[in-house]
Amino acid sequence: MLSVAVAGASGYAGGELLRLLLGHPELEIGAVCAASQAGSLLGTVHPHLTPLAGRRLEPTDPELLARHDVVYLALPHGASAELADALPESTLVVDCGADFRLDDADAWRAFYGSEHAGTWPYGLPELPLGGLDQPRQREALRTTRRVAVPGCYPTATTLALAPGFAAGLLEGDDVVVVAASGTSGAGKGLKPHLLGAEAMGAMSPYGVGGSHRHTPEIEQNLSRARGAAMGEGAGVTVSFTPTLAPMPRGILATCTARVRPGTTAAQVRDAWERCYADEPFVHVLPEGQWPRTSDVLGSNQVHVQVVLDERVGRVVAVAAEDNLTKGTAGAAVQCTNLALGLPEGLGLPTAGVAP
Known part of the structure; x- marks a missing residue:
C-alpha cells in the first residue's frame, strides 16, 4: 500500500478525492490537511x-x-x-489547481494576474496528439512525478471536440462553446450568488466575453489536437461562455466548430467513434441519444454525442461529465494510476448513480 495525503481536504474536490481513495485497493489515506478548517473533525466537514x-x-x-x-x-x-516546491522530487504530486496547466506564461499572466509557476505534464490521458491512431497524452503521464490535473470545463470541451481536430475535419478559427456547470464548480466558499435562494430555479452566465480563466486551457488542448493533424502552429481560438445551473454537480458542454469543405456526416461520426473506441472513460453515445449530467453523476465517465449540421457546415458536439469526478478528483486518481504503473482505471467508478 502506498500512502497518500490530501491538502485542501475540506473542499469539494478534496472530499471527492477522499471518497474515491477510500475505494482504491493500492492507496492508503494518510494526512488530511486544510487551512481554515484545520482542527475540525472530517466528519463535520464531509x-x-x-x-x-x-x-x-x-x-x-x-x-x-x-x-x-x-x-x-x-x-x-x-x-x-x-507548496509543491517544498516537496521531494521523488514524491508524486498531483495538482488539482490551475498553477501548472498552461504552457504559455503570457496567457497565465493575462488570465490569472500573477507570475507563471511552470508547466507539468497535463493530466488528460485521452487527449489525441499525433492523429487518431497515434499515442496520446497518457504516455507523458507514465512514471512522471508531477501532474497538472485539467480544469473541469476544459475536460468536457476538449473531449467533445478533440476528435474532429485530430482527424483534420474542423477549422480552428470559429469555435464556440457554451457550458453549464453545477454550483460545486465554484468551490465551497460562501458566495451570495450561490445561496439557495439565488441559484435555485435560475440559470445565469458568467465570465462572458472571453474572460473565463479556462479559455486558454481549452485553446491549448484543441491546438495540440489540431497541430497533430494540421502541422505546427495550427492554433485554435475559442469563444467560451460558462453558465451556472441550479444543480450541485455536473457539466454539460455544447460545442460547435466549422467543418472543412467536403466533410461528411459519416466522416464526423467515424472520427469520434475511432478516437474513443478504446477509451474506458469516454463513451460516444448511439446516434440520436444525447448526454445528460444525471447519467454520469458520481462516475469517471464522459458521455459524448456529435452531429453534423449540414445546413451551416458545423459540428455540434455535446459532452456531459461530473465536474468533481472526471472533471477533477477522478482525473487525479486516473493520472496517479498511470504514474505509479497501476491499471489506469483502478479504484474509479465507470457507472453513474440514477435516478
Missing part, C-alpha cells in the same frame, strides 16, 4: 465520508505531506506552486 469521520484535519505542513508517497493538492489557483 458527513458522507463515514469511514473517515473521526479523522482530524491537520494544518497544511510541507514536512507532514512529504512523508507520503503521493500528495494531492486541492487548493485555489496560485496556492500550489510554493
